[in-house]
Amino acid sequence: xxxxxxxLATLYKNTxxxxxxxxxxxxxxxxxxxxxxxxxDREGKVYDTDKFIWLQNRQIWxxxxxxxxxxxxxxxxxxxxxxxxxxFLAKHGRDxxxxxxxxxxxxxxxxIQPYNIFSDCFAAMAFSKYALASGEEWAKDVAISxxxxxxxxxxxxxxxxxxxxxxxxxxxxxxxxxxxxxxTLEMEWLLTAETLExxxxxxVKEVMGDFYDRDRGLMFENVTPDGSHLDCFDGxxxxxxxxxxxxxxIMDIASRSNDTKTINQAVDVVLNILDFAWDKxxxxxxxxxxxxxxxxxxxEWDQKLWWVHLETLVALAIAYRLxxxxxxxxxxxxxxxxxxxxxxxxxxxxxxxxxxxxGEVLLNLKGGKWKGCFHVPRAMYLCWQQFEGL
Amino acid sequence: xxxxxxxLATLYKNTxxxxxxxxxxxxxxxxxxxxxxxxxDREGKVYDTDKFIWLQNRQIWxxxxxxxxxxxxxxxxxxxxxxxxxxFLAKHGRDxxxxxxxxxxxxxxxxIQPYNIFSDCFAAMAFSKYALASGEEWAKDVAISxxxxxxxxxxxxxxxxxxxxxxxxxxxxxxxxxxxxxxTLEMEWLLTAETLExxxxxxVKEVMGDFYDRDRGLMFENVTPDGSHLDCFDGxxxxxxxxxxxxxxIMDIASRSNDTKTINQAVDVVLNILDFAWDKxxxxxxxxxxxxxxxxxxxEWDQKLWWVHLETLVALAIAYRLxxxxxxxxxxxxxxxxxxxxxxxxxxxxxxxxxxxxGEVLLNLKGGKWKGCFHVPRAMYLCWQQFEGL
Numbered sequence: 079x080x081x082x083x084x085x086l087a088t089l090y091k092n093t094x095x096x097x098x099x100x101x102x103x104x105x106x107x108x109x110x111x112x113x114x115x116x117x118x119d120r121e122g123k124v125y126d127t128d129k130f131i132w133l134q135n136r137q138i139w140x141x142x143x144x145x146x147x148x149x150x151x152x153x154x155x156x157x158x159x160x161x162x163x164x165x166f167l168a169k170h171g172r173d174x175x176x177x178x179x180x181x182x183x184x185x186x187x188x189x190i191q192p193y194n195i196f197s198d199c200f201a202a203m204a205f206s207k208y209a210l211a212s213g214e215e216w217a218k219d220v221a222i223s224x225x226x227x228x229x230x231x232x233x234x235x236x237x238x239x240x241x242x243x244x245x246x247x248x249x250x251x252x253x254x255x256x257x258x259x260x261x262t263l264e265m266e267w268l269l270t271a272e273t274l275e276x277x278x279x280x281x282v283k284e285v286m287g288d289f290y291d292r293d294r295g296l297m298f299e300n301v302t303p304d305g306s307h308l309d310c311f312d313g314x315x316x317x318x319x320x321x322x323x324x325x326x327x328i329m330d331i332a333s334r335s336n337d338t339k340t341i342n343q344a345v346d347v348v349l350n351i352l353d354f355a356w357d358k359x360x361x362x363x364x365x366x367x368x369x370x371x372x373x374x375x376x377x378e379w380d381q382k383l384w385w386v387h388l389e390t391l392v393a394l395a396i397a398y399r400l401x402x403x404x405x406x407x408x409x410x411x412x413x414x415x416x417x418x419x420x421x422x423x424x425x426x427x428x429x430x431x432x433x434x435x436x437g438e439v440l441l442n443l444k445g446g447k448w449k450g451c452f453h454v455p456r457a458m459y460l461c462w463q464q465f466e467g468l
Numbered sequence: 469x470x471x472x473x474x475x476l477a478t479l480y481k482n483t484x485x486x487x488x489x490x491x492x493x494x495x496x497x498x499x500x501x502x503x504x505x506x507x508x509d510r511e512g513k514v515y516d517t518d519k520f521i522w523l524q525n526r527q528i529w530x531x532x533x534x535x536x537x538x539x540x541x542x543x544x545x546x547x548x549x550x551x552x553x554x555x556f557l558a559k560h561g562r563d564x565x566x567x568x569x570x571x572x573x574x575x576x577x578x579x580i581q582p583y584n585i586f587s588d589c590f591a592a593m594a595f596s597k598y599a600l601a602s603g604e605e606w607a608k609d610v611a612i613s614x615x616x617x618x619x620x621x622x623x624x625x626x627x628x629x630x631x632x633x634x635x636x637x638x639x640x641x642x643x644x645x646x647x648x649x650x651x652t653l654e655m656e657w658l659l660t661a662e663t664l665e666x667x668x669x670x671x672v673k674e675v676m677g678d679f680y681d682r683d684r685g686l687m688f689e690n691v692t693p694d695g696s697h698l699d700c701f702d703g704x705x706x707x708x709x710x711x712x713x714x715x716x717x718i719m720d721i722a723s724r725s726n727d728t729k730t731i732n733q734a735v736d737v738v739l740n741i742l743d744f745a746w747d748k749x750x751x752x753x754x755x756x757x758x759x760x761x762x763x764x765x766x767x768e769w770d771q772k773l774w775w776v777h778l779e780t781l782v783a784l785a786i787a788y789r790l791x792x793x794x795x796x797x798x799x800x801x802x803x804x805x806x807x808x809x810x811x812x813x814x815x816x817x818x819x820x821x822x823x824x825x826x827g828e829v830l831l832n833l834k835g836g837k838w839k840g841c842f843h844v845p846r847a848m849y850l851c852w853q854q855f856e857g858l
Contacts, residue, residue, distance in 0.1 A: 189633055375836065377831070381767060
């Protein structure tokens with residue numbers, strides 16, 4: 079296809095407003111119990127009614143964020159949809175100590191304990207944006223309280239559910255500073271300038287200092303507390319989509335202060351990961367890799383996932399807007415062609431989530447335990463904005 | 469190929485003695501620290517030195533069991549290899565309360581806590597057989613103590629690491645009675661006749677009463693405590709290899725008392741699972757399925773795994789020996805052709821573990837975190853014995 083920025087902006091905008099959002103509006107709202115159904119088959123039919131807290135919060139976030147950002151296009155029912163989730167989650171989502179469960183059943187009874195901090199992360203993001211959209215004061219308190227949980231538990235994100243024996247192999251994960259960077263930006267309007275700048279500064283330093291390997295140009299998922307490598311399955315793990323997503327968070331933060339050095343470094347990492355993780359035979363990006371080329375422990379390593387490709391499109395669009403480097407634009411077009419040709423479902427709407435290595439649909443679903451109303455609409459919105467800005 | 473029982477017996481015997489065992493003898497023994505390397509690439513080269521307790525114990529079991537069973541073929545170094553693991557594990561494998569860790573590092577320092585009872589199961593099996601092989605009294609005590617851990621913890625196999633919220637959705641897993649059935653037989657010489665019969669009786673009743681769905685003819689992985697179905701990801705889960713393996717354990721137990729009714733029922737389940745889980749397009753058995761045809765949560769669901777096919781060959785060989793039903797022989801030949809054509813590695817020895825849906829090698833390894841010296845040699849030995857018996 080021919081690519082021009084205005085056409086791309088229109089493609090993303092139309093897909094967001096006329097395809098993706100209507101899919102979730104139509105099929106996912108549980109009008110009886112509140113909250114959302116996220117296990118939707120190709121056509122939107124509910125095949126499981128459990129409510130996974132990550133995805134519940136992410137859907138609140140999506141509808142609230144778009145309601146806040148899209149002055150001209152927003153619809154009043156977006157706020158209603160967000161409220162339908164927010165009221166349900168505020169009532170059922172937390173244990174007695176205010177920690178966010180991992181899953182609830184259809185009625186809101188707890189199924190899975192708060193075994194890590196990511197539910198709290200997504201709750202903070204969701205209620206921050208919902209408070210802004212609705213003007214409801216109580217939602218601010220929910221957001222701040224969840225954010226404080228994350229800060230409090232960040233050194234020990236799994237708490238008593240940690241299976242690692244203390245001391246033998248100290249290790250920290252990219253997920254924690256990465257999500258904290260993004261989350262803190264999301265919370266900006268509720269934080270003091272001092273908290274904001276100190277958390278952002280620390281997370282950028284940690285991600286680019288400890289998890290980034292300058293020699294190989296790759297972002298590692300797990301390192302020792304001082305940023306050294308570990309020669310074990312976890313220590314060799316490369317999660318290309320995660321590394322690339324982290325890099326657009328970094329570009330986002332660095333662009334606030336026109337820190338071109340950090341922006342260019344983050345762009346270089348994206349390009350290095352793409353070189354390393356692009357499947358030269360079938361196209362697309364691998365899900366997991368071993369930095370040394372050993373067999374990864376994740377059996378799904380060679381699959382092509384929707385969010386990996388969407389986050390890559392976002393990263394490349396931001397990278398190109400900020401740096402105008404040709405190589406970003408070349409990669410953008412290559413990933414665009416792969417993603418739009420393989421994941422988009424012209425017949426039933428929304429995107430497929432899981433393809434096998436060859437790019438064939440592996441799971442015929444639009445939503446499940448991990449795929450909800452989040453990466454697709456967020457990427458559509460962000461890419462639209464980048465191309466509009468170009 | 470032409471199949472005759474003597475040729476098949478010879479194939480399994482020769483593969484066990486001249487291919488599989490030499491592979492592990494040659495590449496897996498850690499002569500310096502003790503224990504075994506199980507992360508071996510296609511050619512046997514060690515790519516990771518962590519020591520996973522399931523696999524450590526299973527290798528002790530394999531070499532001890534064969535030393536006990538094969539009067540004519542056994543080699544003295546099999547006992548040495550078993551001792552190399554047993555001494556290492558007796559020293560490093562357990563926490564202060566006698567629970568078995570999940571993983572140790574190269575030197576034997578604990579890496580992963582005892583977060584479920586399966587490490588204890590495999591320890592009981594290993595040390596039972598090792599005590600018999602070596603005549604060492606202390607090893608008996610290790611076995612009995614691990615077995616008592618399993619009995620004590622069977623109602624709450626994950627203990628404090630359980631993530632399920634108590635009470636909302638009570639659920640039990642096939643893995644527990646299944647492993648208990650097999651383990652109890654393995655411990656026979658160390659148990660009173662009363663304990664033996666009561667545990668075997670209870671496990672057969674539980675597996676065939678609660679986990680077996682008579683209407684569908686399938687074995688479910690997870691049910692309510694009274695054996696009802698649950699309409700959720702876990703409740704709809706079918707693990708064909710696991711169900712088939714459980715059925716040969718049941719045949720094994722039922723054949724002790726010539727309980728032909730139970731034997732035939734178990735054979736019927738195997739045949740039903742095969743009909744349900746055989747990939748009609750590419751051949752082989754799927755790894756995971758949803759009983760209602762919804763998308764399973766396991767992304768690796770369509771992969772073809774070595775142990776699934778080997779346990780199926782064992783189940784069909786036992787089923788045919790016990791019942792002489794033609795359909796078992798027809799299925800045996802079909803699975804035999806698939807398994808020997810796709811998993812066996814004539815060039816480097818041993819079997820590949822992980823194929824994609826099309827039967828192409830997905831991970832180029834002979835051992836890893838979950839594949840060690842166990843399913844291949846156990847199945848070779850058992851199939852050899854069945855065909856020798858025919």
